[in-house]
Amino acid sequence: MTVRIGMIGPGGMGQAHIDRIRSVIAGGEVVAVSDIAEDNVRTVSDTYGVKGYTDSAELIADPDVDAVMICSFGPAHEADIIACIEAGKRVFCEKPMTPDAQGALNVMEAEQRAGRKLVTVGFMRRFDESYRQMKAILDSGEVGETLIIHNRHRNPTVPARYTWDMAINDTGIHEIDTMRWLTGEEIVRVRVDTPKKTSKRFEHLQDPLILIMHTESGIWIDDEIFVNNQHSYDIQCEAVAESGTIRLSDQHLIERTGTVGRCNALTMDHNERFGGAFVREVQEWITAVSRDEHTGSSAWDGYAAACVCDAGVRALTEDGEVDVEMIDKPALYA
Template sequence: MTVRIGMIGPGGMGRAHIDRIHTVIAGGRVTGVSDVVTENAAKVAESIGGRVYETSTALIGDPNIDAVMICSYGPAHKDDVIAAVKAGKPVFCEKPLTPTSGEALEIMEVEQAGGRKLVTVGFMRRFDESYRQMKAILDSGEIGETLIVHNRHRNPTVPAHYTWDMAINDTGIHEVDTMRWLLGEEIVAVRVDKPKKTSHRFEHLQDPLILIMETQSGVWIDDEIFVNNQHSYDIQCEAVAETGTIRLSDQHKIERTGTLGRHNALTMDHNQRFGGAFVTEVQEWIDAVARGEHTGSTSWDGYAAACVCDAGVKALTEDGVVPVRMIDKPQFYA
């Protein structure tokens, strides 16, 4: 009855998922671990009383493993996802599904050939209660069509190895997926505007950036990406519809008054802000696996996000609008 999960590539995110599954989630257990560094896998496996596998292939192939979580380095995703799909096992793959859209396309082909949606991509915001309340109201139609969505994606700081394209591929990708899901349509064009740079940046970075996106029906989306704001992980979203607007609230639990004035603590990273969303995401995935169903982002979603990011990276160095190039959506993912 318990879903037996094999974990591939447990770094910080993978260990956090293991911890969630074992302490605050019902119905699952991580029973096997593999890693390119087998010693790492062994250490993790020992801590949870699980089995260590020499290779991800061996883990995927073990009939005692019901489902697979992939938290390894992005370039390693494709082969393991495809192996899991070929083995007929549900696979939860951390975002991005693949670093390039071409690899995602390969995954989709294998998955379609198998005839069953098995791939879930780890876009956790779809499981956040505040975004879900926003989507429910937009979907209800009670405030008409959505026309504009304003987003802010701010981080206190990023490490020195953070490169320019990561503002799109690692940071903006969250809004790319969330907007596609929120609006239920594809993004067809992107542009990047470059405001005055913060002096609290690394010289190589243009920070902040404004990523502007347009959907099929013409919804205009902005995303202020500012990854060295020095103070907080600040995620904002406001949807402007024909007869009303909805924005995420500040999400704070308490309000203080004192010598600082009226003040509230802010979140400092994605675990603080989206801790609940991560739990819901994995819980719903385990539930779906147990029922033999699919949940969350599909490999189509992973592919589409990669296509938008490809255009976004191109827009970093090109003036004007860059069209998003993607195949027509296969009926399989409709």
Template sequence: MSVRIGIIGPGGIGRSHIARITDKLARGRVVAVTDIDPAHAQRVADPIGATVYADDAALIEAEDVDAVIVTSFGPAHEGSVVRAIEAGKPVFCEKPLAPTAAECLRIMAAEQRGGRRLVQVGFMRRYDAGYRELKAVLDSGDVGEALMVHNRHRNPSSPENYLEGMSITDTAIHEIDVMRFLLGEEIVSARVDKPKRTTNRFPHLSDPLVLVLRTTSDVLIDVEIFVNNTYGYDIGCEVVAERGAVALGDQNAIVRTGTAGRSNRIAADYNERFEAAFNTELQEWINSVQAGEIVGPSSWDGYAAAVVCDAGVRSLRADGSQEFAVELIEKPAFYA
């Protein structure tokens, strides 16, 4: 039996998820769609024979919807996720779980009242083969304990409605989560440094930025965030440990050598770079829904990332490079 899935807010990433569920993955089928724009919902639903619902509540309550994927605008996430929890239906929520820690706490409270895990957050880097292999090396102990981590997150361009804080909450949130995943510990402080700004940006934006994080065991993490580099989507991660360093490898299938030198092509966007990770992420989620046990990134992970983002945004908006503490609640046993 296929898992019958309803999609709430099918924008770019939502349509990509529909395509992979329909064309590439097993045991899942999109049967329902809703969007703030009914005409858009109809255009998305027609090619796959899905039913269009007037709103998220109607979709969630539909008897032929087994599980829900939320890909709407971040501020709308809380309501949809809580409705799915209260209906007892598994819900995959694209990052962020919600824009603020307070909203994430309310989602966690609803999930705990329900008595079982139903929420998975779309932190797809955990499903990337490179990051998974990097974590396996660290967990083996072969290189000793991690001391520092260097990251880069470069995009070719950002639109005019990409606002200042989004460098942290929309872009660096991926590094924030994957650092917690790789190192197995929480982040306790955040600081933002502002280098010279590129001319290839809208005037309201500081770009590039360097986000500096520190973990409970004092691992120092830097994240270069550069969202108008003009050349491509360029992701890097290197962990410097006691007896060696471990880094993501070449992210392209081939390296070309010739009279012009040696080169490889850079991915154009996140879909190209992380296509395999997205596929693995959603396939594992579908499998977990069928098995009746959600095991991917949890509401706690969404909350922890949101609190780090809050501290990073505070530093970004402060005068100078101020460090702010990351103050998490005690982790509930429910998420142990």
């Protein structure tokens, strides 16, 4: 069975997914796209030879669309996800699932009414081979209990439309989900520390900042978020356990030596660094859809990340620690 996919929001990320599905992923075909920008719909539909809509509701209702990928602007996700659920169509939504916890609650309520999990959230780091190896070692218990985890999330630069809260709910959300998955625990408290600001930033930003998180058992986690480092897309993670330390290896495939010394190329964006993870993630989703199964992160994961983000955004403007407020996990997600 070929899964016929409708793409809502075929911007940079959406078109990268279309290219992957057309070139290296089996079992899926993008047959329609939707965007509120009419010129983009026309360009993308012409480029890929697919149907084009300016109304996402029309794409979701299209009988030729079996499943939907949502790669649009975060605040637009909630309505389209719920429409997909009500249409009985499986949906893959890029992070964040919703901009806040209330929107995620609305999505979960729709899923519970439907009685089955239809939503997969695009937390692609769970599919990265280096993170998976780290998790396998920690889960095995060979280095004892995890005590501390250090994270670094650095970008070369961000555009002017990057708002002050996006450091948490658009950038830090990656580490928030990855740490929940890596430790198998919920995050219960957060704090934000504010170092000296880089001069290479827009005036409205606190950059860099340090997000401090505590899990249920007391694991201490830090995340340096620095989105204007001027030189590379640099993702680091180091887990400190009772009898060993595990860290991601340097993010390069080749090292050269010559008259300029010893050096390696630096990754510049998420598609370059996590290309393999994106392929594995979308391939697994398409395969699951063809079997009418759910895979990957659930709406609960989207909700839990949103709760931590809400607390983190509060912590940007409040002194001290902020508790993460969450409902009990519904039976559908147990």
